Amino acid sequence: MPHFFNHIMVREDQDIPNWILYEFGRFTLKSTRTFFLEPSVPCCWGKFIWFLYILPSKTLVLWKVFHEKLPTNQHIQNKGLHICSMCTLCEKHEESIQHLFFECSNALHIWSWVQQIFLTSHFSNKDYIFSFIKSDASPLVKLIKFVGITFSIWMIWCMRNYVRFQDKIDVSWAISIIKDLTFLVGNSSKASMNNDMLDFTVIKFFDINTCTGKFLHSLPVR
Secondary structure (H helix, E strand, O other): OHHHHOOOOOOOOOOOOOOOOOOOOOOOHHHHHHHHOOOOOOOOOOOOOOOOOOOHHHHHHHHHHHHOOOOOHHHHHHOOOOOOOOOOOOOOOOOOHHHHHHOOHHHHHHHHHHHHHHOOOOOOOHHHHHHHHHOOOOHHHHHHHHHHHHHHHHHHHHHHHHHHHOOOOOHHHHHHHHHHHHHHHHHHOOOOEOOOHHHHHHHHHOOOOOOHHHEOOOOOOO
16 A cells, blocks of 8 residues: 555646546536536527528527427416416317417418418428428528418417407408518518429419529520
């Protein structure tokens, strides 16, 4: 044992604490929190929902739908408050995010309108919304898809709040607001489009300016 201690190097410098959870050895609350938290599932939609041409107040509603953080009656009940849960729009079912945005008859009117434009299937849940936005299309159509979905989600939430706090809102009027807002964003963007029927159908419906700079592929010369 004395022979062992003879090989220990003793330095006169002051000891410096070394926090092994951080690469530079410095203690941080973030590294501690990360150590105790379970590994999180990577968020595949977090980066693309925030868009330059859409006000954050509208995109925030979509973000809260994905996170299931909107203060619906069911969400308030889950917080421990005992209230009667009934859909404000249809007054037939409990008000949850799934019902309010994807099952309520008023929401289905809006989704039916979107389906007719993009020739797609029923919007049954938030996972389908993500796959729909990420599906293959030209940059311009992808943009209009995202903008239309964002404004549709936002308008459904606005309809719910108007009915609850003010007066009932007409679904056809709500659709016209979504169309007008999508028109403004589409014409503000410089995204390019393809020379196919889907692109022409979409831009014609929203009255998007079809300037030559928006084409990925030039039109055939006759």
